[in-house]
Amino acid sequence: MTFPRVTYNEAYLDEQTKRVIRRALLKGVAIPGFQVPFASREVPMPRGWGTGGVQVTASVIGPDDTLKVIDQGADDTTNAVSIRQFFGKVASCETTTRTDEATVIQTRHRIPETPLSEGQIMVYQVPTPEPLRWLEPRESETRRLHALEDYGLMYVKLYEDIARYGHVAKTYDYPVIVNGRYMMAPSPIPSFDNPKLHRSPALHLFGAGREKRIYAVPPYTDVISIDFEDFPFEPQQFKTPCEACGSVGVYMDEVIVDDQGGSVFVCSDTDHCERVAAARAEDDLQAQEASA
Amino acid sequence: MTAVFTGAFDSGQPLLSVRNAGHRYGDRFGCRDVSFDLWPGEVLAVVGESGSGKSTLLGMLAQRLGTDEGSIRYRIDDQLIDLSDLSEREVRRLWRSEWGFVHQNPADGLRMHVSGGGNVGEPLMAAGWRHYGEIRTRAEEWLKRVEIPVDRIDDTPATFSGGMRQRLQIARNLVVSPKLVFMDEPTSGLDVSVQARLLDLLRGLVADLGLSVIIVTHDLAVARLISHRTLVMKDGAVIESDLTDRVLDDPHAEYTQLLVSSILQG
Numbered sequence: 177m178t179f180p181r182v183t184y185n186e187a188y189l190d191e192q193t194k195r196v197i198r199r200a201l202l203k204g205v206a207i208p209g210f211q212v213p214f215a216s217r218e219v220p221m222p223r224g225w226g227t228g229g230v231q232v233t234a235s236v237i238g239p240d241d242t243l244k245v246i247d248q249g250a251d252d253t254t255n256a257v258s259i260r261q262f263f264g265k266v267a268s269c270e271t272t273t274r275t276d277e278a279t280v281i282q283t284r285h286r287i288p289e290t291p292l293s294e295g296q297i298m299v300y301q302v303p304t305p306e307p308l309r310w311l312e313p314r315e316s317e318t319r320r321l322h323a324l325e326d327y328g329l330m331y332v333k334l335y336e337d338i339a340r341y342g343h344v345a346k347t348y349d350y351p352v353i354v355n356g357r358y359m360m361a362p363s364p365i366p367s368f369d370n371p372k373l374h375r376s377p378a379l380h381l382f383g384a385g386r387e388k389r390i391y392a393v394p395p396y397t398d399v400i401s402i403d404f405e406d407f408p409f410e411p412q413q414f415k416t417p418c419e420a421c422g423s424v425g426v427y428m429d430e431v432i433v434d435d436q437g438g439s440v441f442v443c444s445d446t447d448h449c450e451r452v453a454a455a456r457a458e459d460d461l462q463a464q465e466a467s468a
Numbered sequence: 469m470t471a472v473f474t475g476a477f478d479s480g481q482p483l484l485s486v487r488n489a490g491h492r493y494g495d496r497f498g499c500r501d502v503s504f505d506l507w508p509g510e511v512l513a514v515v516g517e518s519g520s521g522k523s524t525l526l527g528m529l530a531q532r533l534g535t536d537e538g539s540i541r542y543r544i545d546d547q548l549i550d551l552s553d554l555s556e557r558e559v560r561r562l563w564r565s566e567w568g569f570v571h572q573n574p575a576d577g578l579r580m581h582v583s584g585g586g587n588v589g590e591p592l593m594a595a596g597w598r599h600y601g602e603i604r605t606r607a608e609e610w611l612k613r614v615e616i617p618v619d620r621i622d623d624t625p626a627t628f629s630g631g632m633r634q635r636l637q638i639a640r641n642l643v644v645s646p647k648l649v650f651m652d653e654p655t656s657g658l659d660v661s662v663q664a665r666l667l668d669l670l671r672g673l674v675a676d677l678g679l680s681v682i683i684v685t686h687d688l689a690v691a692r693l694i695s696h697r698t699l700v701m702k703d704g705a706v707i708e709s710d711l712t713d714r715v716l717d718d719p720h721a722e723y724t725q726l727l728v729s730s731i732l733q734g
Contacts, residue, residue, distance in 0.1 A: 320556075324556065324557050324560055326560065326594065328590060328591075328593040328594025328595075329590070329594075331593035331598070332579070332582055332586050332589070332590045332593060334600075335585070335586050335589055335593065335600065335603065336582060336583060336586050338600055339583055339585055339586065339604075339621075339622050340583075340622065403598075404598055404599060404600040405598050405599045405600075406599055406600050406601050407600050
């Protein structure tokens with residue numbers, strides 16, 4: 177009979193650490209969009225690979241949960257697969273790739289196309305939690321700007337974009353105002369996904385492991401992308417339907433298909449793409465049978 | 469006599485009232501026992517050699533440095549409010565909406581890698597302007613007013629000459645129509661012809677807008693050209709204060725006499 181050489185606590189982190197993180201999460205939920213400092217612990221992956229998200233997931237997940245992990249919308253990339261397997265092992269939870277079956281979804285870069293529902297938790301891996309960081313390098317100063325709600329600086333950035341390019345050039349990590357108060361970086365999700373945060377029925381938790389910050393958007397909270405009156409916020413649009421499933425109105429990846437520069441657009445959300453393609457195949461089959 | 473009283477002197481209350489104010493660096497005072505009233509529309513020059521506490525005084529008045537003794541009161545809604553009673557948020561509101569600060573080195577007062585238009589527009593955006601077209605129109609107006617070609621609106625101040633940078637900094641400070649502007653040696657570091665143009669421009673703007681200005685300078689010619697009243701500082705104390713022409717033509721204090729007589733006559 178063999179025993180595992182090391183027995184991990186449930187969900188890897190020790191209970192005390194999980195309590196600390198839950199405390200930070202509660203504070204984050206109580207003050208939507210506010211960055212709560214926390215003592216980021218080591219987890220068995222390098223910082224920058226989603227350690228913040230992993231710590232948040234570890235603190236909210238239990239054996240009854242079903243976990244989905246996506247990276248750039250895909251369930252089958254290395255990082256997504258290994259994080260999913262990690263929690264399957266240490267938290268003894270179910271794992272899935274289906275958005276509608278998951279209770280906890282850890283993500284980098286995307287919010288799934290399938291609408292989220294009440295009771296679901298989105299966990300974001302955040303590289304730079306401070307939306308004002310590239311404009312003001314001093315942490316002491318950005319904190320003061322948040323405290324005084326002094327966000328003119330971000331509009332200077334938008335102004336510069338419009339003056340230079342004729343439109344706001346930022347297409348990911350597009351800053352939002354949460355609950356009419358705090359400016360928040362929605363992590364590097366495309367601006368396409370920003371509207372999905374607005375009054376979302378799900379709970380959104382953001383963890384930045386390297387920067388040691390946690391913040392949150394509770395369910396049904398106003399999340400407004402900042403803009404000018406005469407240059408309203410416009411999420412990115414795609415003209416062509418998905419090459420694989422024919423979906424329109426979803427976020428696309430451009431895939432190079434040959435070495436002549438040819439490319440096709442396919443859904444970035446692999447779960448959505450598979451299900452639409454399967455449903456279409458079934459419809460085609462039924463149509464064939466009906467005509468036969 | 470070149471300085472003309474143009475501002476609206478109203479209601480018998482000063483805009484700024486300073487009593488025995490001092491700021492301390494460790495156990496040494498940078499300036500001490502300063503008292504004066506500044507009236508709406510008045511331009512006050514603070515002169516003195518370097519190290520005399522001029523910039524400390526200016527920093528203290530603008531609430532960039534703390535007031536360690538005495539009081540500085542500022543008129544808000546016809547009431548003189550002690551500035552040390554205001555919260556940081558309220559002081560910031562004053563910075564954004566009622567005060568300007570023109571630094572000696574334009575790089576300290578500008579964002580060098582943000583376009584000229586963005587620099588002028590930033591105070592407007594901080595004050596809640598959210599219409600790109602209006603911000604840009606206002607920025608263009610102000611560039612014209614400070615004689616910067618409008619086609620440079622999208623260039624960064626890093627590509628501007630020293631004189632243009634200083635004029636841009638002035639535009640950025642005046643765009644929100646402040647009541648009180650602090651200036652720290654705004655003309656030093658510019659060559660003489662550019663200085664003259666800048667002073668001309670400043671004088672025009674101050675008269676047009678009815679601004680109150682406190683200008684720190686070591687250059688008595690600047691004081692004579694644009695100020696109504698002058699404070700002379702030495703070793704952190706005010707040793708003489710009166711109408712500019714009186715101070716410069718008939719200096720009473722020994723040090724002021726030395727200062728006035730040491731101007732190069734050409």
